[in-house]
Amino acid sequence: DDPDFAQLLSEYLAQFNIKITNFENPxxxxxxxxQGYDCLILxxxxxxxxxLEVCREIRQKSNIPIxxxxxxGDLSDKVxxxxxxxxxxxxxxxxxxxxxxxxxxxxxxxxxxxxxxxENINSAxxxxxxxxxxxxxxxxxxxxxxxxxxxxxxxxQHGYSVSREQLVSRCKNLKDKDSKSLDVIIxxxxxxxx
Numbered sequence: 001d002d003p004d005f006a007q008l009l010s011e012y013l014a015q016f017n018i019k020i021t022n023f024e025n026p027x028x029x030x031x032x033x034x035q036g037y038d039c040l041i042l043x044x045x046x047x048x049x050x051x052l053e054v055c056r057e058i059r060q061k062s063n064i065p066i067x068x069x070x071x072x073g074d075l076s077d078k079v080x081x082x083x084x085x086x087x088x089x090x091x092x093x094x095x096x097x098x099x100x101x102x103x104x105x106x107x108x109x110x111x112x113x114x115x116x117x118x119e120n121i122n123s124a125x126x127x128x129x130x131x132x133x134x135x136x137x138x139x140x141x142x143x144x145x146x147x148x149x150x151x152x153x154x155x156x157q158h159g160y161s162v163s164r165e166q167l168v169s170r171c172k173n174l175k176d177k178d179s180k181s182l183d184v185i186i187x188x189x190x191x192x193x194x
Contacts, residue, residue: 001045012096017161026054034064044070059085065106125155145173
């Protein structure tokens with residue numbers, strides 16, 4: 001219901017390679033459909049239709065993760081939203097950093113569930129966290145701790161784009177937190193994978 005705030009949030013999330021489509025009219029969003037989207041942020045105060053009704057309608061068609069974000073602080077709205085299928089509820093105002101964290105957490109959980117439910121996933125990579133090993137096409141790769149962390153994260157994020165900032169912040173073993181060190185590691189990984 002607030003295009004300016006939606007634009008601000010879109011600009012903030014863009015730095016993490018998250019692309020946003022903002023629909024000011026919920027009817028047009030419902031008509032377009034949600035195929036291809038990873039997550040839905042839904043306001044409750046919408047023109048022409050209540051956000052709870054939109055949530056109910058979407059949940060009947062899709063299992064897309066839904067985060068309700070609203071200035072409506074009524075407990076009954078929160079409870080009903082979660083009961084009819086929302087996965088999370090973030091009251092306004094909030095810091096965009098918290099929204100980003102919730103989006104990533106929700107997508108991570110959803111991907112994990114989809115991964116375990118999909119027995120047909122065939123990956124050339126196998127991760128053994130206990131041994132700190134990654135196997136590629138049945139061959140154990142010889143990796144430094146930083147290479148292991150980066151490759152493991154990239155494998156876990158399969159199908160999603162990952163920013164340099166995400167890789168650098170994720171890798172505890174990266175000595176220099178600059179992009180040149182990351183470039184060197186990525187180059188070595190490419191050679192090791194072939």
